[in-house]
Amino acid sequence: MSKEIWLKAIPFDKKLVTLGLESGVDGFVAEPGDADKILALGRTKVMTPEQFELIPICCKDDEGTAVTALKDCRPVFLAAGWEIIPVENILACTEGxxxxxxxxxxxxxxxxxxxRxxxxxxxxxEAVCDLKTIVNxxxxxxxxxxxxxATVTAIEHAGLGHRVCVDTTSLLKTGEGMLVGNSSAFTFLVNAETESNPYVAARPFRVNAGAVHAYCQMPGDKTxxxxxxAAGSEVLVVGHTGATKTAVVGRVKTxxxxxxLITAEVEGVSGKVFLQNAETIRLVTPEGKPxxxxxxxxGDRVLVRTDVAGRHFGMRITEDIKEG
Known part of the structure; x- marks a missing residue:
């Protein structure tokens, strides 16, 4: 899951704050007198030391102090120098x-x-030189x-239908795209339009993802x-190695x-996906090639994700559901 990333701007340093804004941090920790200086540089959040608890973990009692504060809905950071076991103990008790x-x-x-x-x-x-890497x-x-x-078992013409192009605000690479399918339990990796041909230029920000009714995998184990x-939606981008990241939708074209209608099979389980009949729409081979x-x-093999069926408004549920 995505983390909130805050940058400590104490003492205030304009170059540091500018780097933080350009890197995409969620907010800054700063002295009260410096908050307006930061807000003048960009739309962001500022938290002062009085608004959260910075707790050094020196003994077992400090764990309890942190848990109590979190359960009281007070923001808590463990001070630099924390060790794994106390962090695990606190995470096992609460969130945030x-x-x-x-x-x-x-x-x-x-x-x-x-x-987690x-x-x-x-x-x-001290970590500012790696800030962009940390955020990314x-x-x-x-x-x-x-x-x-999965092995492709059938490719059939399916008439006309409404298909959805998802234009993101990110540039995707060969072998990256979105997981889409007729069932949340069987989704196909649809490659972004990263490849050019003599007739059409590459559009690496775009995934021509399939028919309007199809499920797409989303961040947070949702569909x-x-x-x-719509514009502003956050979608899940998946690479052929299984690495995932988020991207923001800039525009949707329907x-x-x-x-x-493409059907594929894995160990006796089949799945289907409706995709536009055009050269620029590509699935991904196990080798990562579109x-x-x-x-x-x-008989061709393409990458898919198999799962257990069962979603309600995109949330995973335990229920006897069959999707085809």
Missing amino acids: LGLECESLDRARLAAGVLE GADRLLITP ELKLSQGTMELTP RYLEEL EIRPML VSVVTLKE
């Missing part, structure tokens, strides 16, 4: 914990404790998910229908186009 981090390695460690990590990171000026890794990255090679996406739906053949 923040950790002060003085380096890239400490930030990575903070984000991964108990596979702290909810907030407070980056100190810990705000955009959504961890990894397992992708499986949405493609038709629900148009009537000729469609194909393959156009126009040249796709029965």
